[in-house]
Amino acid sequence: MSNTNHSLMDEALLDRLKEILLKDDRAELAEIKNILESRKHLAKKVSPIIEEHLSLLKENFSTEYEETINKLIENKLENSQDQILETIYPVLGRMIKKFINHQFENLKESIDGTVKNTLSFSALTRKFKSIFTGVDESDLILSNVSSAKIEEIFLIERDSGILLGTASIKTTIDQDVIAGMLTAIKAFVEDAFQKESLQLEMIEYGGYKIMIQTFYSYYIAAAVDGTLTSLEKQNILQSMHDFASKEIAIIPKPLNDKSILISSKLEDYFIKENSIASSKS
Amino acid sequence: MTSKKIILTGSFGVGKTSLFNQFIFNKFSDKYLTTIGVKVNKKTVDVGETKVNLLVWDIAGEVSQDKVPTSYFLGASGIIYVFDLTRPLTYKNLSTNIDYLKQLLPGGVIKVVGNKKDLLTESELQQVLDQVELPVQFTTSAKTGENVEKLFFDLAKELI
Numbered sequence: 001m002s003n004t005n006h007s008l009m010d011e012a013l014l015d016r017l018k019e020i021l022l023k024d025d026r027a028e029l030a031e032i033k034n035i036l037e038s039r040k041h042l043a044k045k046v047s048p049i050i051e052e053h054l055s056l057l058k059e060n061f062s063t064e065y066e067e068t069i070n071k072l073i074e075n076k077l078e079n080s081q082d083q084i085l086e087t088i089y090p091v092l093g094r095m096i097k098k099f100i101n102h103q104f105e106n107l108k109e110s111i112d113g114t115v116k117n118t119l120s121f122s123a124l125t126r127k128f129k130s131i132f133t134g135v136d137e138s139d140l141i142l143s144n145v146s147s148a149k150i151e152e153i154f155l156i157e158r159d160s161g162i163l164l165g166t167a168s169i170k171t172t173i174d175q176d177v178i179a180g181m182l183t184a185i186k187a188f189v190e191d192a193f194q195k196e197s198l199q200l201e202m203i204e205y206g207g208y209k210i211m212i213q214t215f216y217s218y219y220i221a222a223a224v225d226g227t228l229t230s231l232e233k234q235n236i237l238q239s240m241h242d243f244a245s246k247e248i249a250i251i252p253k254p255l256n257d258k259s260i261l262i263s264s265k266l267e268d269y270f271i272k273e274n275s276i277a278s279s280k281s
Numbered sequence: 282m283t284s285k286k287i288i289l290t291g292s293f294g295v296g297k298t299s300l301f302n303q304f305i306f307n308k309f310s311d312k313y314l315t316t317i318g319v320k321v322n323k324k325t326v327d328v329g330e331t332k333v334n335l336l337v338w339d340i341a342g343e344v345s346q347d348k349v350p351t352s353y354f355l356g357a358s359g360i361i362y363v364f365d366l367t368r369p370l371t372y373k374n375l376s377t378n379i380d381y382l383k384q385l386l387p388g389g390v391i392k393v394v395g396n397k398k399d400l401l402t403e404s405e406l407q408q409v410l411d412q413v414e415l416p417v418q419f420t421t422s423a424k425t426g427e428n429v430e431k432l433f434f435d436l437a438k439e440l441i
Binding site: 157158159160161162163174176177180181183184187188190191192256257 | 283284285286318319321322323334336338350351352353355356357358
């Protein structure tokens with residue numbers, strides 16, 4: 001009994017001693033716990049350290065990590081070339097187009113400047129031509145330096161898409177198939193938009209254009225490579241009209257068995273002579 | 282040489298493009314790739330002394346023919362209407378579709394063709410033909426090539 005009383009007293013004394021000795025430590029521990037558990041307090045303590053590290057990282061990033069980053073980029077570029085091309089291709093296309101348009105605007109502006117300041121005979125002639133034809137003078141100058149050319153010309157039966165005649169600088173795929181597909185595209189566009197009085201006049205992809213002029217029973221399609229000014233477009237369309245009225249109108253109908261004759265006329269009219277630079281009328 | 286425009290039409294998945302490929306390129310593929318819009322190609326057929334340039338327009342399949350742009354049919358000399366011998370839905374409205382095509386191409390030659398013959402036995406084929414409401418001029422197999430050349434040759438012969 002007395003042993004038990006002694007041990008209880010010892011424990012109480014020990015607790016009391018602990019309390020006295022550890023009082024400050026416990027208070028300090030409670031404060032640390034409070035800081036750790038409270039986000040606000042922790043942030044106050046840690047943020048300056050992180051900021052200091054970040055600023056150090058910013059200062060030394062290029063020297064410390066340059067090699068690793070370069071290696072990562074090189075690996076990524078090497079392993080995902082298709083993916084990268086897929087992503088940048090449209091952007092590149094737009095940039096190139098924008099650049100070319102910009103260069104053309106610059107060119108036109110410089111031509112405009114030249115036109116205003118020139119009083120030579122050719123400039124005056126050009127000025128008169130511009131007034132009479134209604135074509136912009138800059139376009140007249142541009143048409144002299146343009147490298148656009150008709151690569152292929154087709155005369156195609158309007159409804160069936162059967163090729164009536166063709167001439168070309170270089171042979172591409174089967175011309176009967178081109179004629180059929182062109183007619184299918186033309187038919188689809190004209191049908192889809194339900195505009196009976198309207199006709200498909202041009203198909204354009206990149207620097208390549210197919211200019212189309214539709215007549216009653218047939219149409220003429222010219223595949224043109226290069227940049228066309230409005231004057232050149234007008235010249236091609238005018239040439240098509242002239243060809244229809246002067247060359248095709250005199251051929252006895254039906255046209256579907258005159259392929260050799262029509263092809264030879266197309267060759268003379270559009271391929272041998274430069275119908276882009278000037279119309280023959 | 283004379284050129285003729287031929288239209289291949291019918292419901293989707295009946296084998297129009299397979300007939301087209303078999304006739305033009307002598308090729309067949311089991312893969313099904315739906316036709317978008319229209320595909321045009323040509324093949325020259327000798328009919329006796331005459332060479333006939335057949336320009337074949339393979340049109341995207343439509344259950345109802347009035348959904349096909351009418352301008353595709355303009356200037357055509359003949360139409361091949363294809364149905365699938367194994368799918369009754371593809372010949373269910375046959376006479377309505379053929380009447381419509383006759384209106385579009387008055388006086389033109391229209392051939393009704395049942396394709397995928399290779400998937401049926403002789404008796405099954407006969408049962409199907411009994412169910413079809415119009416006479417079927419040709420039963421073909423684009424896969425084996427059976428009757429494909431004959432179909433286009435007969436059509437060319439009829440057109441000259």
